[in-house]
């Protein structure tokens with residue numbers, strides 16, 4: 001039996017549902033090209049600001065047996081760098097390109113999106129509403145009124161399909177409130193769930209110290225720590241959003257977790273901590289594992305099980 005891993009969405013076709021989580025292996029053209037030449041089905045760039053940023057002081061990323069903590073602070077080469085990459089990108093080779101946008105202000109987001117709209121490139125923006133690591137700046141995704149204003153303004157100036165990267169939510173009332181709000185915007189075609197769980201604290205008992213420097217050790221959690229929270233967010237938004245896609249992100253280390261995300265309703269899935277730790281070979285390995293699991297279960301394509309999670 002042949003297993004078909006392809007995904008058709010947003011008018012695009014991906015050979016398979018895996019790509020990098022924004023922030024991992026996508027800050028420089030060299031890294032972006034590593035993902036493009038890997039087995040990944042798409043490429044997304046590091047969240048960018050209008051001007052380049054160095055980010056927070058190091059150490060700002062640390063991995064443990066269960067995942068990672070980071071407080072990178074939005075280091076990026078600036079919007080123009082990623083737009084230029086998008087201009088030279090070989091779209092005809094069939095691997096979609098997503099551009100992550102994370103302006104320091106609404107005006108910055110609008111000016112990047114207006115420029116993108118005028119350049120008419122086929123890359124698709126994922127607007128990051130959930131960076132947890134800017135000292136003194138709360139995440140937009142936890143302020144529904146600010147999200148509503150942001151999405152209304154974006155929809156006014158950007159007519160193409162776009163998505164948003166959401167923080168994790170932890171309460172059914174918040175899932176409904178956000179879904180109602182997101183459902184109002186027709187141009188919003190997908191949500192990516194989840195960004196890292198913000199402001200965790202990893203402690204090394206040997207050194208009796210925090211493990212990253214910014215914010216006295218507070219940072220966003222990724223990897224296995226966040227899998228159940230990611231799955232809950234994917235499942236809830238897949239149920240509550242009408243005619244929109246959910247991209248799953250959080251805790252995918254193998255084909256099994258990729259399968260879980262798709263079973264919960266994800267159209268495609270992103271790999272963060274695992275990609276950071278293992279390198280781009282992770283894509284081929286996870287795809288092999290997903291294919292083997294589907295074969296074992298008798299599934300021929302992702303639609304055979306997508307969103308079909310059973311409840312008891």
Ligand code: RRO
Pocket residue numbers: 023047070071072073074075102128130131132133195196220
């Ligand atoms: O750069 C970061 O510190 C960062 C960002 Br913008 C984000 O969206 N999520 C994250 O875990 N780190």
